[in-house]
Amino acid sequence: MKPEVDPKNLFLEISVLLTGFNNAELYATGMFDTYYHALQANTGQANFAYFFEEVEKILLENRNEPEKINQAITSRLMQPSSYNGLAGSIITMWYTGNWGNDVIDGQAYVQGLVWDAAQTHPPGAKQPGFGSWSMPPL
């Protein structure tokens, strides 16, 4: 990996592309640093480096061409054979707070984006208030 590129920035950029949630939404979970550390801790050094080299290439090659970026992600990152399924693990982490089957930590569960995507909240947290369930979500 080129020393001038902070992999944290790449992690943010690729997370936005993989999850469909923007920077502000991802930062609002308060989980960015936790997830970055979880990613480092759970990924072999070499695989981590190859993955972010590839991410960087994809982003550089297709600047301002979202369609092409998506195609590149599909063919070069989303294959189960690509980087040991790391792209999928990153999505799982943001959506559910899990790495594999393990909960990263209690807050990770609470901040799972799947609940936002489904217009609801994680069971046992972010409660919407008495009677809210009798109306469609806001």
Next chain:
Amino acid sequence: MESKHYDVVIVGSGISGSVIAKTLTNAGKKVLILEAGLQAGIALEGEAAYNVYQDYIRTFYNAPAKVPNSPYPDLKDAPSIDVLQIQKLQPGQVPPPGYLVQKGPLPFASDCMRGPGGTTMHWLGTTLRMLPNDFRMKSVYDQNVDWPISYEHLKPFYEMAELEIGVSGNVQDQHYPGIGPDFFGEDYVYPMRKIPQSYMDGLISKKTDRLKVTVNDKTYQLSCISTPQGRNSVPNTRYAYSKIIWDKTKKKLRLAKADQYNNIPSLWDNYTGERCEGNASCVPICPVQAKYNALKTLKKANKENLEVSTRSVVSRIIIDKKNKRVEGIEYKRYENPGEPEHTNLTAKGTIYVLAASAIENAKILLASDAANTSDQVGRNLMDHLVMLTWGLSKEKVYPYRGPGSTTNIPTFRDGEFRKEHAAWISPIDNWGWSWPVFSPGSDVSAAIANGLFGKALRDHINEVVTRQVLLHFEVEQSPEPENRVTIDPAYKDALGNYKPVIHYSVSDYMLKSFEAAKIVSDQIFEANDIEDHTVYNPVTDPDYVVYKGQGYTFRGAGHIVGTHRMGFTKDDSVVDKDQRCWDHDNLFLAGCGNMPTLGTSNPTLTMTALAFNVAENILKQL
């Protein structure tokens, strides 16, 4: 402690034990509760109650599988049943992990919580009464057995239970098959107004209420009604009671009048939990304690008359060989729940009550060679057999919001069909496909496996998860002698106490209901434009059964009932109509184990009514 003599020694601090302890101590009796779980969990107020509960919530957040027992400590010295450990024992092999030893042929897939507050810590909170015909199945339908008591006998105790738990509900909505106009008392209301029904309930009821369905050549008109629940809503100003008191002269328990009903808040703070806040996690834990749990009852006991000994695991009842009376209860008090070291102690009282759960009560009796003239101890183990059906609605219904279920279809709770097949109730589930297929996590993994990411993934999750509909068909299981709890010296836990050995199966009377219920489900789905996604998997589903060539999967409901039933004579039952052991006149049993049949109500309300009845009978006897 063993030298002290109490009026009553109670085993277990769940809802039965707590109701009895509260009633007796407030009537001036000295009570000891033996509780197998940890001291921290018995905290009833302030910071201590708050801190232990926050620990439970943290444990729940961190649990990979958020099963009913997941927030609560599982102790080596007093193990709880784990629904994830239901592997069958294979002859000649090392027993698989788990507290229950599963002999099959089918695994028993229900749990209960062994610790302060018992299973009310993770119950859903549904509080339906049983129906009059549930108490006379033999006389009316020539099935199962009759109870030695009737609905009418239990009715005043149901009212006590509804006050104690704090039920929110609308009496006007409660139309069930086979009930008369006096099912509720005149002008009766629940303590609180009904919990609002979910948005999804509204959509489904629109096309299901009054829907005509045909099953086994008969046509039934379905109805959808609000479900009474033990969680706080808005007090009903027409409700006029505040507590339950012992009337010494009449020798009866009764409701005491009051100007208004006050919601019972959380243990730690009067301003938390006064209303349900929509956490949608009733099972396994209500973070604000708007949902009732038994510790709220224990908090109202007269503390001067109550002692609770935690870390005290009962192993045996001691019986005087000559007069057959109970002389004491042996228990093992551990210091550290992970270590086998313990002290052997004996508790003594005038009267004894086992309220340790249906399975634990039976196990203790079997280990003591007690109360078993009838040979019924441990037999007739029952549960609701929950057949689930799930599908995708055309319209977005927005599940995963609100309490687990707020509406039910009561149409098949009673009727002539009970001569042929079992009755069932159909709750409409508010929590999507989480139970059968672990949604929405499984939807995310499936989408990733299909290569979805980014906005397409987000949109897909929104499209799929917001349309998930789940129906339950909770089938009443019949009492059968071979479905039972036994003990075997080969299987013991860390303290050297017996592990329950379970023999379990289902027979045609229930299987026929699965067939009928699926036919009803198909018609509901069709009327509501719901695409059926139900899959019963013969390989991966533990409780997979086949009837007339068609496979069905049922799941455990956590409604563990029937292991020491009440009856008419000492030859047909373990306890009499007063819930006193036929064999030992100073030993009462409490809890769902006393129920001769299950009906189609979640059993906690009935168990609570029965517990008040036990308390009254003990006060009469003391």
